Structure formats: C-alpha cells, structure tokens
Amino acid sequence: MTTPxxxxxxxxxxxxxxGFGGLEAARALRGAAVDxxxxxxxxxxxxxxxxxxxxxxxxxxxxxxxxxxxxxRQQRNVTTLLGEVTRIDVGQRTVHLADGATLPYxxxxxxxxxxxxxxxRDDWAAYAPGLKTLEDAFEIRRRILLAFEAAEKEPDPARxxxxxxxxxxxxxxxxxEMAGTLAxxxxxxxxxxxxHIDPASAKIILLEGGARVLQAMPEAxxxxxKEQLEKLGVxxxxxxxxxxxxxxxxxxxxxASASTSSANSYQINSxxxxxxxxxxxxxxxxxxxxxxxxxxxxxxxxVVEPDLTxxxxxxxxxxxxxxxxxxxxxxxxxxxxxxxxxxxxxxxxATAANILRRLxxxxxxxxxYRDYGNLxxxxxxxxxxxxxxxxxxxxxxxxxxxxxxxxxxxYFLIGFxxxxxxxxxxxxxYWSFARYARVVTGIERHETAPPSPTPPGT
Amino acid sequence: MTTPxxxxxxxxxxxxxxGFGGLEAARALRGAAVDxxxxxxxxxxxxxxxxxxxxxxxxxxxxxxxxxxxxxRQQRNVTTLLGEVTRIDVGQRTVHLADGATLPYxxxxxxxxxxxxxxxRDDWAAYAPGLKTLEDAFEIRRRILLAFEAAEKEPDPARxxxxxxxxxxxxxxxxxEMAGTLAxxxxxxxxxxxxHIDPASAKIILLEGGARVLQAMPEAxxxxxKEQLEKLGVxxxxxxxxxxxxxxxxxxxxxASASTSSANSYQINSxxxxxxxxxxxxxxxxxxxxxxxxxxxxxxxxVVEPDLTxxxxxxxxxxxxxxxxxxxxxxxxxxxxxxxxxxxxxxxxATAANILRRLxxxxxxxxxYRDYGNLxxxxxxxxxxxxxxxxxxxxxxxxxxxxxxxxxxxYFLIGFxxxxxxxxxxxxxYWSFARYARVVTGIERHETAPPSPTPPGT
Numbered sequence: 001m002t003t004p005x006x007x008x009x010x011x012x013x014x015x016x017x018x019g020f021g022g023l024e025a026a027r028a029l030r031g032a033a034v035d036x037x038x039x040x041x042x043x044x045x046x047x048x049x050x051x052x053x054x055x056x057x058x059x060x061x062x063x064x065x066x067x068x069x070x071x072x073r074q075q076r077n078v079t080t081l082l083g084e085v086t087r088i089d090v091g092q093r094t095v096h097l098a099d100g101a102t103l104p105y106x107x108x109x110x111x112x113x114x115x116x117x118x119x120x121r122d123d124w125a126a127y128a129p130g131l132k133t134l135e136d137a138f139e140i141r142r143r144i145l146l147a148f149e150a151a152e153k154e155p156d157p158a159r160x161x162x163x164x165x166x167x168x169x170x171x172x173x174x175x176x177e178m179a180g181t182l183a184x185x186x187x188x189x190x191x192x193x194x195x196h197i198d199p200a201s202a203k204i205i206l207l208e209g210g211a212r213v214l215q216a217m218p219e220a221x222x223x224x225x226k227e228q229l230e231k232l233g234v235x236x237x238x239x240x241x242x243x244x245x246x247x248x249x250x251x252x253x254x255x256a257s258a259s260t261s262s263a264n265s266y267q268i269n270s271x272x273x274x275x276x277x278x279x280x281x282x283x284x285x286x287x288x289x290x291x292x293x294x295x296x297x298x299x300x301x302x303v304v305e306p307d308l309t310x311x312x313x314x315x316x317x318x319x320x321x322x323x324x325x326x327x328x329x330x331x332x333x334x335x336x337x338x339x340x341x342x343x344x345x346x347x348x349x350a351t352a353a354n355i356l357r358r359l360x361x362x363x364x365x366x367x368x369y370r371d372y373g374n375l376x377x378x379x380x381x382x383x384x385x386x387x388x389x390x391x392x393x394x395x396x397x398x399x400x401x402x403x404x405x406x407x408x409x410x411y412f413l414i415g416f417x418x419x420x421x422x423x424x425x426x427x428x429x430y431w432s433f434a435r436y437a438r439v440v441t442g443i444e445r446h447e448t449a450p451p452s453p454t455p456p457g458t
Numbered sequence: 459m460t461t462p463x464x465x466x467x468x469x470x471x472x473x474x475x476x477g478f479g480g481l482e483a484a485r486a487l488r489g490a491a492v493d494x495x496x497x498x499x500x501x502x503x504x505x506x507x508x509x510x511x512x513x514x515x516x517x518x519x520x521x522x523x524x525x526x527x528x529x530x531r532q533q534r535n536v537t538t539l540l541g542e543v544t545r546i547d548v549g550q551r552t553v554h555l556a557d558g559a560t561l562p563y564x565x566x567x568x569x570x571x572x573x574x575x576x577x578x579r580d581d582w583a584a585y586a587p588g589l590k591t592l593e594d595a596f597e598i599r600r601r602i603l604l605a606f607e608a609a610e611k612e613p614d615p616a617r618x619x620x621x622x623x624x625x626x627x628x629x630x631x632x633x634x635e636m637a638g639t640l641a642x643x644x645x646x647x648x649x650x651x652x653x654h655i656d657p658a659s660a661k662i663i664l665l666e667g668g669a670r671v672l673q674a675m676p677e678a679x680x681x682x683x684k685e686q687l688e689k690l691g692v693x694x695x696x697x698x699x700x701x702x703x704x705x706x707x708x709x710x711x712x713x714a715s716a717s718t719s720s721a722n723s724y725q726i727n728s729x730x731x732x733x734x735x736x737x738x739x740x741x742x743x744x745x746x747x748x749x750x751x752x753x754x755x756x757x758x759x760x761v762v763e764p765d766l767t768x769x770x771x772x773x774x775x776x777x778x779x780x781x782x783x784x785x786x787x788x789x790x791x792x793x794x795x796x797x798x799x800x801x802x803x804x805x806x807x808a809t810a811a812n813i814l815r816r817l818x819x820x821x822x823x824x825x826x827y828r829d830y831g832n833l834x835x836x837x838x839x840x841x842x843x844x845x846x847x848x849x850x851x852x853x854x855x856x857x858x859x860x861x862x863x864x865x866x867x868x869y870f871l872i873g874f875x876x877x878x879x880x881x882x883x884x885x886x887x888y889w890s891f892a893r894y895a896r897v898v899t900g901i902e903r904h905e906t907a908p909p910s911p912t913p914p915g916t
Contacts, residue, residue, distance in 0.1 A: 043603060043898050060518035062895040070896065073651040080651075082607040101611060134899050145501060149540040153559060193531040193538075424882065437520040438528065440501050441592045 010035045010077070011359060014095050014105040016085050016284065018045050018068045020341045021320030022111035024348030030075050032356055037103055039095070041084045043067055046134065047413050049341060050422070052174060054137040055274075056181040057145065057438040061134050063422050064413070085112070085284065090291045090313060107315050107355050110284060111348065114299075114321035114339070117280030124245040128273035131174055140274055142440045144182065147272040148190060151197045164202040165270040167250060169242055170277030171208035172215070173376045176225060178274050179206040180379025183232040188380070189435050204233065205268060207240045207252060209277070214376050214384065216338060221384040224397040228382040245273060279339070281322045288318065297324045306334070306366035307354050308347055314358065317351045320344035327369035337369045341412075346370065377405045380430075468493045468535075469817060472553050472563040474543050474742070476503050476526050478799045479778030480569035482806030488533050490814055495561055497553070499542040501525055504592065505871050507799060508880070510632055512595040513732075514639040515603065515896040519592050521880050522871070543570070543742065548749045548771060565773050565813050568742060568760075569806065572779035572797070575738030575757075582703040586731035589632055598732055600898045602640065605730040606648060609655045622660040623728040625708060627700055628735030629666035630673070631834045634683060636732050637664040638837025641690040646838070647893050662691060663726060665698045665710060667735070672834050672842065674796060679842040682855040686840040703731060737797070739780045746776065755782045764792070764824035765812050766805055772816065777805035785827035795827045799870075804828065835863045838888075 011034050015022045018040040026038050044065035053059040072078040083097040088108070095103040116130030129139045144166070151163035166186075168179045182204045190199035206213070206229065212222040213229070213236065229236050237254065244251040249269040281300035289296045294310045295303045301324035302310070308325055310316045319325070325347060326334035337343045346369055354364040373387035373394075383401035387394040396404075410423050469492050473480045476498040484496050502523035511517040530536040541555040546566070553561040574588030587597045602624070609621035624644075626637045640662045648657035664671070664687065670680040671687070671694065687694050695712065702709035707727040739758035747754045752768045753761045759782035760768070766783055768774045777783070783805060784792035795801045804827055812822040831845035831852075841859035845852040854862075868881050 043607065043896065060520045060895075061897045061899070062518045065897045067651075067896040069651040079653040081611065082604070083611070099611065134897065138899070146540070149501065153539065153541070153557065193525075193527040195537045421879070421882070424879070437518075438501065438525040439519045439523045439592065441519070441596070 011106040012037065012104060013107045013109065013355060014039065014103050015109040015111060016040075016095065017111040017113055017282075017320070017322075019048070019111060019113045019320060019344060021113075021344035021348040022109065023068075023071070024345040025109050025111065025319065025352045026072065026078055026348075027075070028349045028352030029077065029355070032077065032352075034077060034107075034355070034359070036078045037081060037105075038068065038072070038078055039081045039083050039085060039097065039103070040068055041082070042133070043069065043082050044134075045071060048132075049409055050413070051131055051134075051137050052177045052181060054134065054437070055131055055140040055144075055178070056185060057141050057435040058181070059422060059425055060437045061137070063425060065134060088284070088288060088291060090288075090316065093315070105315075107317070107358070109317045109319060109348075109351055109355075110288060110302075110322060111318075111320045111344070112282035112284045112322050114279045114281050114301075116275055117278035117299075118275070119278055121245075124275070127245045127247060128169060128250075128275040130275040131178070138441075141437075143272045144185070145438060145440050148194070148197070148199060148202075150271070152194050153196075160197065162249070162269040163271050164197070164199075165205065165249070165268060165272075166202060167205045167207060167268055167270045167273045169207050169250075169273065169275050171206055171210075171213035171236070171238075172276060175206060175208070175274075175276035176213055176229065176376055176378055178276060179204055179234045179236075180229060180232055180377070180382065183229075183234050184379050185435065187233055203235060205235045205237065205270075207242060207250075208236070208238050209241045211238055213238070217374055217376065217384060217386055218393070218395065221386055221395055221397060225376065225378055225384050228378045228384075228397070232379045232382065242277075247271075249273070279321070285318075285322050288316070292316070299324075307364040308351055308367050309354075309364070314364070317354070319347035319351055323347065325367060325369075328366035329368055335369075337367070338371075340374075342372060343369055375401075375405045375408060377402060469564040470495065470562060471565045471567065471813060472497065472561050473567040473569060474498075474553065475569040475571055475740075475778070475780075477506070477569060477571045477778055477802060479571075479802035479806040480567065481526075481529070482803040483567050483569065483777065483810045484530065484536050484806075485533070486807045486810030487535065487813070490535065490810075492535060492565075492813070492817070494536045495539060495563075496526065496530070496536055497539045497541050497543060497555065497561070498526055499540070500591070501527065501540050502592075503529060506590075507867055508871070509589055509592075509595050510635045510639060512592065512895070513589055513598040513602075513636065514643060515599050515893040516639070517880060517883055518895045519595070521883060523592060546742070546746060546749060548746075548774065551773070563773075565775070565816075567775045567777060567806075567809055567813075568746060568780060569776075569778045569802070570740035570742045570780050572737045572739050572757075572759075574733055575736035576733070577736055579703075582733070585703045585705060586627060586708075586733040588733040589636070596899075598636075599895075601730045602643070603896060603898050606652070606655070606657060606660075608729070610652050611654075618655065620707070620727040621729050622655065622657075623663065623707070623726060623730075624660060625663045625665060625726055625728045625731045627665050627708075627731065627733050629664055629668075629671035629694070629696075630734060633664060633666070633732075633734035634671055634687065634834055634836055636734060637662055637692045637694075638687055638690050638835070638840065641687075641692050642837050643893065645691055661693060663693045663695065663728075665700060665708075666694070666696050667699045669696055671696070675832055675834065675842060675844055676851070676853065679844055679853055679855060683834065683836055683842050686836045686842075686855070690837045690840065700735075705729075707731070737779070743776075743780050746774070750774070757782075765822040766809055766825050767812075767822070772822070775809045775812070777809055778802035781805065783825060783827075786824035787826055793827075795825070796829075798832075800830060801827055833859075833863045833866060835860060 013034045013036045015038045047064040050064045069080045087096040118124045147163050151160045154160040168175045186202035187200050214222050239255040241253045253265045285300045285302045292310050302318045303324045306328050308317050321339050325337045350367045371388050377383040381399045381402050383405040384397040385401040471492045471494045473496045505522040508522045527538045545554040576582045605621050609618050612618040626633045644660035645658050672680050697713040699711045711723045743758045743760045750768045760776045761782045764786050766775045779797050783795045808825045829846050835841040839857045839860050841863040842855040843859040
C-alpha cells in the first residue's frame with residue numbers, strides 16, 4: 001500500500017522526525033518544487049528545552065507542544081503523517097511504517113533524534129525515568145507530587161524521610177534544571193499546604209559522575225552554577241558514580257578527591273529518582289549504518305559526510321542528535337557539532353539548501369555550525385550564559401542571565417500563542433510562587449509504594 | 459494505623475470527595491472549631507462543566523483542575539488526603555482507605571459523586587468512553603484526533619468514511635456540547651491541515667433515546683438547541699435507542715414517530731463513539747445503604763432525610779450526585795433536587811451549616827434548593843439559557859446566551875488564575891479557530907484500528 005502523493009511530478013522528500021532538525025528542514029523547503037512528507041510518531045513538535053517545566057508542574061503540556069499538522073497547514077507542499085518508521089529500504093528508496101504504509105522518496109532526511117540511555121542497565125528505567133517525551137514528563141510529575149502526598153500520610157519518620165529524598169542523576173543542563181526546580185518546589189511552592197510534613201525539609205541531591213556540573217560550559221561558569229544550586233538548597237555531589245538503582249534508592253560510588261583512588265560506596269534511599277545522565281541515538285542510526293555501511297559512534301550516532309549525507313548515499317541526510325557531524329570552516333580542522341537545538345536547526349536548514357542545490361545540479365556545501373553560545377538555567381533567578389561574540393566570549397550568571405535565558409526561550413518557542421501563554425504562566429508562577437499544572441492523572445496505577453515499572457510503550 | 463490529627467480536641471469532620479459538594483462543605487467550615495479531613499482519589503478539584511473542552515482539545519487539563527491542597531493551603535482546619543475510600547464503618551465511625559489508613563469521624567460527609575453508567579452493558583465502555591475524569595477526557599481527545607489521522611492515511615474510501623463518523627450517545631448537556639464542539643472542530647479547526655481528506659466531510663451524529671435534546675430544559679429551548687445543532691452540521695436523531703456497540707460501530711433502533719410503534723433497526727459504522735447517556739452514583743451509595751438500612755433509588759443514589767443526613771444517622775450526610783435529595787419549602791410539596799453543580803454546592807453549604815448547628819445543640823434545618831436556572835452551550839456562539847427570576851422565567855438562546863454561558867462559567871471557575879487563562883485560551887481559540895491543546899500522548903497503545911479496551915484503572 002502506497003500513500004497517494006498530492007503531486008507525483010515533484011521530487012519526493014521524506015523527513016523522519018519532527019524535532020528541531022526535521023521541523024527546520026521542512027520549513028526551509030517552503031515554496032520549493034518538492035513534495036515533502038513529514039513522519040513523526042507523535043502528533044506534536046515538542047519544545048524540549050522546556051520539558052522539565054512540564055515535569056515540574058510549571059507548564060501544561062499544550063504550552064510547549066504544537067500540533068505538527070497545524071504548524072504546516074499553510075505550507076501546501078508538506079504532508080504530515082502520524083506513524084512509526086520500522087524500516088528504511090535504501091535500495092528501493094522507501095520508508096516503511098508500522099501500520100503497513102510505504103513512503104517512496106527521492107531524498108530522505110533522517111532526524112529521529114535520541115532517547116535516554118542507561119548504559120546497558122535498562123532495568124534502572126523503572127526506578128529512574130528519563131525526560132525526553134511528554135509521557136516522561138507526566139511520569140516524573142506524578143512521582144514528584146505523589147512522593148509529597150505519600151510522605152504526608154506516612155507515620156514512620158524514617159520512611160517519611162525516604163519519600164522526601166529526591167535524586168537527580170547527571171548534572172548536564174536537564175539535570176541542573178530539574179534539581180534547581182525541585183528545590184524551588186520544596187522551598188517555595190509547597191510549604192503551607194501540608195499539615196504533617198514540612199516540604200522544605202525535602203532533600204534534593206544532584207549526582208554527577210564527572211568533576212563539575214554543566215561540562216559543556218567554561219569551568220568558571222560551572223563553578224558559578226554549582227554555587228547557585230547550593231544556594232537554592234541542592235546537595236551537589238561530584239565524582240559520584242551510580243552503581244545500582246532499585247525500588248529503595250541508589251548505590252553511589254564516590255571518588256573522595258582526585259588525589260586518592262580509594263572509592264567509598266554508600267546508599268541513598270529515595271522513591272523519586274530522575275535520570276538525566278545518558279543519551280543514546282535512535283535505533284534508526286544502527287539500522288541505517290547496517291543498510292549503507294556507514295559507521296556509528298559510541299553513542300549510536302551515524303558518522304556523516306561534510307554535507308551531512310551518508311557515504312555513497314547523497315540522497316540520504318542524517319541530522320540533529322542522530323548525526324555525528326562536524327563543522328567545516330575553510331582553513332580549520334573540522335570540529336564536532338554539539339548535540340544542542342541550534343545545531344539541529346542549522347543542520348535542518350543546511351540540508352534543505354543542499355537538497356535544492358542537488359536538484360538544481362549544483363554541488364552541495366559542507367555544513368558549518370555557528371555557535372552563538374550556551375545557556376543554562378538553574379532555578380528561580382539563576383542561570384549561566386556563555387555567548388560567543390566577534391569580540392570574544394561574553395559570560396555572565398545570576399539574575400540577568402536568568403532573564404536572558406527566559407526571553408531567549410520564550411522567543412524560540414514555536415508560535416505566537418505559545419509564547420504569550422508561557423510568559424503569562426511564568427509571570428504568574430513568578431509572583432505567586434504557585435505552579436499551576438499540578439495535575440496528576442492515572443494515580444491508581446502509581447500510588448503504591450515502590451515505583452512500578454513504566455508500562456511498555458509509554 | 460491512624461493518621462495523626464492536628465488538634466484532637468475538636469470534633470472531626472471527614473469529607474469524602476472534593477467535587478462541588480465536598481469543596482463547598484469544606485470551605486463553609488472555614489474558621490469553625492472542627493478538624494476537617496478532605497479525602498479524594500485525585501489530587502485536584504475538577505471543574506467538570508468544562509471537561510468537554512479538555513476532551514475536544516480546547517483547554518489544557520491544568521486550566522480546569524486546581525490542586526485541592528493548594529485551594530486549602532490557608533484554611534488551617536483542613537487536612538487534605540489523597541486516597542481511595544474502601545469501607546465506612548458506621549458503628550466505629552471510621553473511614554478506611556485503600557492504603558490501610560483509618561480516619562475516625564464525629565461527622566461524615568459523603569460527596570463521592572457519580573460516574574457514567576452503561577445500563578449493565580459494561581462491555582460498551584471500551585468502545586464508547588464516557589466523560590467524568592481527566593483520564594476520560596484525554597482518552598476521548600486521543601480518539602477524536604487519531605480518527606482524523608487514521609482517515610488521512612486510509613486509502614479505502616469506505617473505511618475512510620468510517621473513521622470520519624463521530625457518534626455521541628445521549629443529548630443531555632454533555633452530549634450536546636460534545637456534538638457541537640466536534641462539528642466546530644470538523645468545520646473550522648481542521649480544514650486546510652490535511653492533504654488527503656476534507657475534515658469538513660466528517661459526520662457528527664447525536665443519538666438521543668428520548669423525544670428531545672436537553673430534557674431538563676423547557677420544550678421550546680430544546681427545540682432551539684436542536685435547530686442550532688443542525689445549523690452547526692450535527693445530525694440529531696431523536697427516539698433513537700442504542701442496542702449494541704462494538705469495534706465497528708453501533709446498532710440503533712429508531713421509533714420512526716410516536717404514532718407508529720414499529721421500530722426500525724440500523725447500523726452506524728464509527729471508530730469514535732462518546733458515551734454521554736447514563737449516570738450512576740458511586741458504589742459508596744450502596745455500601746452506605748447496606749450499612750445503615752437507608753434506601754437507594756434506581757440510579758444508586760442514597761435517599762436522605764430533609765436535612766441530607768441518613769435515617770437514624772444524624773452524623774452522616776450524603777450530598778451532591780450521590781444523594782437522592784428533595785428541596786423543602788414550607789407549605790409546598792418537597793421537589794427533587796436536580797443533579798447539577800449548583801445543587802451540589804448548595805447541599806455542601808447547607809450541610810456545613812447543619813453540622814455547626816448540631817455541634818451548638820441546635821436543630822438542623824431541611825435543605826432548600828434555590829434554582830437560578832439552567833444553561834447549556836451548543837457550540838460556537840450558540841447556547842440556551844433558562845433563568846428563574848422573581849418575575850418569572852427568562853429564556854433566550856443564540857449568541858447572547860452563549861456570551862452569558864461563557865462568562866458564567868469563567869466566573870465560577872475556581873481561582874483567579876484559572877479564570878484568566880481560560881478566558882485567554884478561549885479568546886485566542888475564538889479569533890483563530892485554533893484549538894491549542896491538541897496534544898495526544900500514549901499513541902502507541904491506541905493507534906491500531908479498532909479502539910482497544912481502556913486499560914483497567916485509567
């Protein structure tokens with residue numbers, strides 16, 4: 001079964017995945033004489049940098065998720081399909097979906113992204129959910145809010161304390177945001193609402209295997225971020241490696257200092273653990289590598305040519321978190337492109353331009369990543385900013401960094417309405433300290449003490 | 459295990475359920491020398507009159523759900539508990555929760571509400587979800603949006619048409635709102651977003667077993683509502699009784715007219731059926747009746763005394779949709795209280811006042827329901843209003859009725875913030891015809907063609 005194409009005379013571009021890369025590629029093909037089919041396994045584009053706000057009940061899901069179909073309603077050369085890709089036939093040039101549909105392509109853009117990785121310890125997933133999809137965010141929101149509810153009902157002081165231990169594993173941007181916001185919830189949002197516990201007595205522990213938080217940032221900003229986290233009440237533990245996770249909590253191995261090699265191992269009891277430590281590329285990466293002979297790196301990302309296509313397959317581009325891509329500047333050694341949303345967006349636009357060049361019989365151009373800098377928020381009034389400017393780096397932290405972060409993120413949110421609503425939600429949350437999206441559904445399934453394994457497919 | 463009480467010297471009032479009745483009862487006890495424990499199986503008070511807007515992607519869940527704990531943060535005599543009541547021991551005067559906790563009471567208010575009823579055909583639930591909880595609303599939203607997605611991918615014209623048949627069973631307020639909003643989605647929100655189907659070709663069928671829509675309304679307004687529905691493109695079928703529902707659709711028996719008794723039976727193919735036909739009281743009703751000897755009516759509601767307590771149990775009040783209550787006006791025959799939110803709220807306040815009278819050694823007062831009228835919305839710019847005034851009934855319909863309905867509902871939403879956000883969401887939806895909450899999660903579980911049975915506990 002072949003899905004009918006609106007205009008079979010135009011070259012067919014199939015895009016897999018509507019994250020930042022796929023979205024920008026499709027947009028950049030606006031007005032071009034191509035038929036674009038955009039396939040995603042959800043019906044929405046997700047503004048992932050704010051997903052932690054959904055997980056911490058600061059924003060509702062619709063505020064950061066835009067229906068893909070709606071985004072492209074006026075771009076007539078785009079057909080949106082909800083579906084899951086099971087197989088790519090690079091010989092026949094077809095993409096196969098789980099529902100049996102087949103999409104023929106003349107050019108394929110694979111932008112299927114990444115998911116969290118437990119470093120071969122997939123059994124940890126049940127006790128320490130990661131944060132990539134809206135379902136993940138709902139699950140984490142549920143666990144956070146129900147932990148406080150369970151503590152309120154728990155008469156045994158030791159068990160009550162366990163319910164109030166929150167652990168975030170991994171101090172990259174997501175881990176830092178989660179830990180900072182958890183501290184804000186415990187110290188500012190919930191106090192006064194409980195009768196038997198003091199939510200401010202909750203412990204927020206941020207575990208990082210490396211020697212500093214936000215390793216993509218310059219060292220001085222990492223240090224500032226750590227200080228700001230500690231000011232918010234977060235217990236930041238560096239050089240701390242997780243060796244086990246179960247329904248009671250985690251086992252941690254800590255290298256006390258760099259000078260001593262003696263590790264000391266200890267247990268943290270916790271019922272609410274958030275995994276922000278590892279990322280692995282979509283399994284489509286390996287599938288593509290097997291089919292084309294391309295290589296993949298340790299994180300499962302596909303090693304691409306300078307123009308982001310696969311070796312020997314100029315009709316297949318891989319972009320975003322799925323690509324192990326390099327930035328090419330004449331006269332310089334190529335440098336790896338970081339796995340951040342500006343990188344994915346730039347790859348999407350570059351790929352669209354290269355496809356149009358190829359259709360016009362022109363040579364493609366190597367990808368060049370423009371690094372405008374790096375932002376990370378920590379919590380209320382706290383962020384670190386590292387901007388790249390022609391005059392050298394601009395680095396600042398604290399309140400103005402937070403304002404900068406806030407407006408940058410609201411600006412980049414897709415669509416005017418979302419921006420407005422997010423600003424209003426935040427303005428309200430800021431002045432009132434309230435978090436309005438504290439809705440938990442499906443409680444029956446989740447109320448029992450040990451976190452139950454997430455049902456398959458959620 | 460007994461949950462510790464903050465101040466054991468005060469009489470303990472336990473309230474089961476935080477719908478309109480339970481919420482108002484707890485609020486009306488503000489400042490009283492009682493210890494109130496409010497138990498609900500969710501963490502939020504739900505503004506149910508707008509639940510259909512969540513189901514039809516017009517509002518996000520947090521816009522109509524307020525965390526109970528947050529609502530009572532400043533009312534120090536209220537303790538909020540998340541938990542499910544399994545048993546009431548009327549002899550020991552204790553309420554037992556699923557997690558093992560026991561709540562002793564001096565006065566008990568049971569406000570556990572109602573759920574949808576399939577008239578002993580519970581197997582229909584999998585194919586025709588009802589609309590009582592946020593989970594229900596998400597499930598219906600999912601089915602509506604995924605039906606259009608499936609139609610877009612379906613090459614067979616007959617099967618495509620089946621995906622675009624939407625059936626609402628029951629033409630009470632919820633059924634009328636659902637049908638009207640579905641028509642709005644098909645005709646105004648989605649057109650232009652699909653490439654292979656015309657969403658405006660969707661059929662919206664509203665089946666009603668009785669002879670008119672909105673039977674609680676005066677007959678002339680029922681007629682106006684039907685005309686407005688038909689203007690919106692809804693196919694309204696009266697005297698149509700559903701005899702079977704399965705994954706293909708429904709079987710309907712139609713009494714062609716009142717004059718002929720010959721029923722004609724036919725099939726409607728549909729993949730998206732919404733059940734808005736029957737309501738049954740919480741099973742706690744029967745449990746209470748068994749324990750106290752009180753009687754229950756056909757809908758499972760507990761028959762209460764004039765002061766809303768149980769016969770022989772002045773310490774147990776039953777209010778809201780769980781109570782078969784009458785309104786008492788001196789010199790008039792008692793009249794049944796309708797199952798609407800103003801009724802529940804008034805019962806909540808009256809019960810709080812009676813508890814305080816009883817504690818003060820005064821006699822309780824019979825409940826008197828004040829009927830301010832009846833509103834129902836139909837869709838964009840359409841509603842019917844039937845107000846009770848000292849000068850006689852005031853009835854109107856159409857645009858001004860819709861504005862009246864809109865402001866009444868926004869006004870009654872709990873909390874300033876929700877009101878503001880709902881108004882903004884609606885203003886935006888009104889001018890843009892967009893529905894912003896078109897987020898579907900858990901697609902994997904639901905994408906396959908026949909609607910899969912809802913997993914237990916959702």
